[in-house]
Amino acid sequence: MTLLEIDNLQVHYGAVRALHGISLRVDQGEIVTLIGANGAGKSTTLRTISGLVRGSGGAIRFNGEDITRMAPADIVKRGIGHSPEGRRVFADMSVRENLELGAYTRQDRAGIRSDMDRILSLFPRLKERIGQSAGTLSGGEQQMLAMGRALMGRPKLLLLDEPSLGLAPFLVRDIFAIVRDLNNQGTTVMLVEQNAHMALGIAHRGYVLETGEVILTDSSSELLRNDEVKKAYLGE
DSSP states (O other): EEEEEEEEEEEEEEEEEEEEEEEEEEEETTTTEEOOOSSSSSSHHHHTTTSSSSSSEEEETTTEEETTTOOOOOOOOOOOTEEETTTOOTSSSSSHHHHTTTTTTTTOHHHHHHHHHHHHHHHHHHHTTSSSBBGSHHHHHHHHHHHHHHHOOOSSEEEEOTTEEEEEHHHHHHHHHHHHHHTTTTEEEEEEEEEHHHHHHOOSSEEOOOOOOOEEEHHHHHHHHHHHHHHHHHHH
16 A cells, blocks of 8 residues: 655755655555665655655645645654654753653553653663763764654654764664664655665665656665666665
8 A cells, every 4th residue: 555655746945946846655564765866855855745845846645645735743643753864853851851752742641651662672772871861872872862753653654864874884784673673563664865775775665866856766676786776876
């Protein structure tokens, strides 16, 4: 079943056109990755899905409902969580407070407690630092916190923007293993990631963006074998 559908989406920043009418879909249970160079429009796509950027044309449908003009809080309520590039944790607030903020649209206290326990078991480092200010965490721990905060909204679709950025290789492996586990537990994931090899290694399908356009889409296994993709994005 198609969970997210983007149809001819266009985005402008002033006179600059960031997205030139892209179309893509994410099916329930998938990991779908967007790959491309800096400035290709990958983060803009995620920010537009979550309502942080307004599209200037086209449509975004989630679970069959048009969310193109919806406010970000309403999009979260529909079941889309966003872990942004750069983590954007609340530095002066504790780990617990950051996670609790992720559930701000929810009223089910028992469910929130259950999800908090689940996330702390998924990210044991956060459990060890539950009372610590988020600004004192390492980069990897802040990434885990950003992901955990997004998951506290109990999303049907998790948007992950550059989760490996600036992390040591062993932490990158940990983060990608967690993404795979989340997907195995039923969370659909849309992943933007500079490390194309790692992204395609866990994704089911991928879209290649170039200057605001989708230039190629295929299964991840086929993209990993594609000569142009290997040359441009995999360093082969």
